[in-house]
Amino acid sequence: MRMKYFGFILLIWVPGGLHAQSDAEPCSAPKLNGGYFVPEHETYSHGTKLQYACNTGHKPAVEGWWATSTCHRGEWFHKPQCIDENACILPTIVNGKYEVPQEGWFKNGRRIFVTCDKRYELKDKAATAQCKNGTWSSLPICQKTRDTCSEPPKIPHAVVIRQQYQELFAADSQVEYRCEKGYTMEEAQRNPIICMGGNWTNGPNCTSRPVTGQGGSAEVGTPGSDTTSAGGGTQSGGSRPGTGQGGSADVGTRGRDTTSAGGGVGRGSSTTSDVRLTTTTIDNCVSEPVILHGEVVYRDEMQLKYACVSFYTLVGEATVVCYNDGNWSQFPTCKEAFCVMKPRAYTHGLTTHGPEYINEGHGKHIPCIWAYYSVVVHCANGVLSYTNCCSSYDHNRGLCPIIGTTS
Template identity: 50%
Template sequence: MTMRYLGFVLLVCFPGVLHAQSAAQPCRAPRLVGGYFVPVQETYSHGTKLAYACENGQKLTVEGWWATSTCQKGTWSHKPQCIDENACIPPTLANAKYTENSNGWYVNGDIIRTTCDKGYEHKDRVATARCINGIWSSLPICEKSSDTCSEPPKIPHAVIIHQDYQEVFAADSELHYECEDGYTVEGEQAKQSIFCIAGNWTEGPKCSSVTEPGTGHGGSAQGGKDWGPTTSASSGTWPIGGGSSIGSGLNEREIQTQISPINNCGKHPTIYNGDVSEIHPLFLKYQCNSFYKQVGPEEVVCYTDGTWSEVPTCKAAYCFLDTHEYPYLKPAGVKYIKDGHSVTLECVRLRQWWTDHYSLAQCTNGRIKINRSRPNSQLVWLSTKTVSRGKELAWVSPKVVAGCR
C-alpha cells in the first residue's frame, strides 16, 4: 500500500514523467487491405517511419505509388490505405474549395462541386469535376475576376491596417491606410480608405511631415512652399506626393509619372502564371509560364510617387482534350495541348486484323481539331470542336465517327 501511494506522489510531483510516457506512446501496426508495408512489427515506437505500397488493381490515397507514415504519440501521421485504382484521390485546386469526402477519397463516377475564393471566378463557368476511371475530368480553374484588384498601391510613410497581405482583393473591398509617426494625411484624418472599383483602386492618401518649429512646414521651406520629400531619378530629382520643382515647367501629374529606380517602389509586382525574367535598374521584364502568352507592356517601371506602371497579364494559350469522351480513342486521361502544337493519340482497334491507327489532335488559336491517320498516312478529319480558352463549348460538325475506321 505504501509503495502504491509513493508511486502516486511521484506522478503528482513529477508530471513531466507522465507527459514523457504519453509522448513516447507506441503505435499499433496499421490494417492495410490490398497493400503491404515494411518493416512488419506488432508495435512501432514513437518517431518510426513506415513505408507502404499497394497491390495491383489498388492505389494509395496520396500521390505516388509508395508512401510513408510516421508514428506520432500513438497515432500515424496519416492512415495508410489502399483503394480501387478506378477511385480518385482529392484533387489539389488553386484558389478554390470543395467539400471533401469523409473517407478521404471518391469512387468512380463521383462529382465534386467547387467554390472559388473571394475575388476569383470559375473559368468558362465550369464548377464541377467527375471522377472517371481514377482521373478527374475537366478540373475547374478559378481565375482572377475581371472586377477584382491586385496588390494595393504602396504609399510612402503609410501602412495598411487591419488587413493581412494578399495578392487579390474582391470588388468593393475597402482598405485603411495610416501614416507613420511624424506624418499626417494632408487635410484629412489620420486614417483614410481606398476602395476597389471595377478592377482599380481609388486614389489613396498622401502622408506629409507634421509642422516643425522654425520652418512652418515639414522638410525644407523655400519661398513659403513645402516641396516635400524627393526621389532621385535618372531624369533628375523630382518631388513625390505633390508640389512642383523649381523652374521645371511640369505639372503635378507629369511629375508623378517620372521614372524612378525600381528599388524605390519596393516589392516587385507579381503576375499570375508568370514571373520576372529580367531586372534592370530602371525597369522589370516578365515572362509567362508554359501554356500561357503575355499580353500588355513589355517593361514595367517605377514612378517617383512610389507606384508601379501597368503590369502585363498571362492569358491561357492551350487546349485540353479528355480522351474518355471520344469512343474511338484509347482512354489516356486529359491531354493538354499548347497552342500551335499537336499530340498523337492511339485509336481503339475494333477488329483483330486491323493495324494500329492513330489520331492527331491539334490546337490552333484555342480551337482543337482531331484527325485520323490511315495506313497510307492520309489525314481524314473526324470531328471539330470549338474551344474557348481551353474549354469545349459546342460541336462545329454534328457528325460523330465511331471508331477510327
Template identity: 45%
Template structure:
C-alpha cells in the first residue's frame, strides 16, 4: 500500500522538479541599448547562442562589429553592451598589468599606464597609451629585461632538478643540475648555476665516474683553436665551454649535438649529419612521369609531382632513402587513398 502511494507521489513530483531544474538553466532575454540581437525570445535554453550588433555611432564592447553570447546554466557568457564608437575596449598587452575600467571600456581621451611583470621592462621607456577616436595610440610593450635570463644551457649528461619548465628567469635565480647515473663533476653529483646580469654562470661538465681518472678535463673552447667542421651542419649555440651543432635540412644527426674542448687541445667526438632524403634524377619514368629537373624528397615525406597529363600527379614517397611512387592520379583520388 505504502509503495503504491510512493510511486504515485514520485510521478507527480518528478515532472515538477524536472521543470524547475530546466527553468533554472534558462537565461532571460538580455537588455541592449543602442543595439539589436537575434533570435528574439523571452527565454533561452542552456547552450543557446545569441548574436548582437550595435546601431550607428555605437559598437560592441568587445573586438569586432558584431558579437555572440552563450547561455550557460542560466547565465550569459558576458553582458552585451553597446558603447560609443570613439570609446576603446581594454587592450591586450603581453607581460603587463594596468588598471581595468569598472564599466569594461574606456572613454575617449582616457590614458592608461601599464606596469611590466617581473623580469620585463618598458620598451623604449613608453608606459602609457591614450584612447583616441576608438583606438589606442602607440600601445606600450614589455620586453625581457637585460638582467633576466632565458632558458638555462643544456649540459651533456646532466639534467635540471627541483625546477619546473619556464621561459624566463629573474636575476639571481638559480638552477640546480644533477649528473646522470655514472657521471659526476669535480667529485660531486650536483651543481648550481646562477643568472647574473642576463647571463648564466659557468656550468658543470659531467664526466664518466669510471673513466674520469684517465679522461682529459674539459677547458674553455677558446683553447682548442680552429673550430671543428661538421659537414652539412652548423653551429646554433656557442657557450664558453661547448659548441652546439644542428644538421641542415634533409639531414639527420647521429651522436651528441654538443662538442667540448679537452685540456690537451683536442675536440670531443663530433656529431655526424647523415643523408635523410631521396633523389629522383631527370628522365623518363613509367606510369606517365617525366622529370626535367632533379627532385629532392625528405625522409618520410610525400611529394606530389605533376604528370604529363594536366591536373594529374604522382605521389612520391621517401622511406629509408628508398623511393616509391604511385600512378598518375587526380588530387581527389590521392586524398581518397585510391591511387596506388
C-alpha cells in the first residue's frame, strides 16, 4: 500500500526557514491513525512541512485527498488527522459562524446551526445544514441585509473622517468627508452622507481653492519685532523671549514691543509698554489652521479642537485658541501611527495581493489559502508582528505564536 502512493507523498524541507530557526524545538513524529506519511523519522526540524494521505475508507480532516502539516516549535499545525470518509470537514460559511466541535470535524448525520455576522442575514431564513455521507446538504448563505450599505463612495480629493474602514454599514449610518489641503466644499455640502435603503445619499464635491496664509496684519511692521527709539531716532533689535508676541495699540502693530526715550514715538520718556497676550474669540484670527491628516472635531467662539484621521495620532495640544494679537496658539500635528504589511512571503499558506494597514495597538486576521486558517498580525510601536497560518481553534487557544516581525 505504501509503495503505491510513494510518488505522491512528499516531505518538503524549507532550507531558509530551517537555517533561521535552527535553534527552535523540533517535533516528534505525529501519530496518524488510518493514514501514513513518508519518509518516517523520529523527529522533524522546526519548519518542516509534512504531507500525508489516508488509508481506504478515510480522508484528511481538511480539504483534499492529501494534506500538509508544518512543524512549529515542537507542535504540528494543523494536527495530522484521518477521519471516516463519511464524516464531514468544517464547512466554509462566508460572513457566518457556527459551533466547532473540539475534534475539528463532524460525524455523519450531525447538523450545524449558522448565525450570520452583523449586517448580514440568512438567505430564505435557512439556518441549518446536515452532514450526509461525507458531504453537507445545502449550506446556509449569509447575504447583506437589504437596508445595509456597502463602503461609502470614493470622492476625489476627500477623505472619510472619524470612521474606521469597513465593508458594510448599517442603515442610518453617517459618514463625513473632509477635503484635502488646497480644496474645499460648498457650505451646503458639509453635512454627512447617510445610508438609506441600502444606498448612500449624495456626497460632496471638493474643488480647488487658493491657499491663504496665516497670521496678522502687515499694516505697520513685522509681528515679533523689537524697536527702540532714542533721541528721536529708531533702531531695530532682536525679539526677546516672552515678549515677541506682545502688542502696542499706540503704534498700531501686532506682536510689537516699543521702547522710547528722549521724545521718541512713545507716550512717555524712558518708559516701556508691554501688552500681555490674552485669548479672544476665534473670529479675530485670520485663516483657520489646516492640519495635514487632521480635522476640527469641536468648535465654539473661543476655541478649536482637533483630532487625527485613522492611522494617525495627535502630537501636541489638541485645543487651539486665538490670541489678541491676531495669531493662533501652537498647532498640533498628526503623526503616522500604523504598520504596513507589504506583499511578500511571510509564511507558507499566506498570499497577500496588496498592502494591509493596521492601526497602532490593533490586530487583524488575514485569511490563508485554507478555509478557517489565518495569520494574525499586530501593530505595536510601529513594529508589525505576525503568526503562522493557524486555524481559528488554535488561535483562540493561544497555540499559534508569533513567528516574525517587520518594521
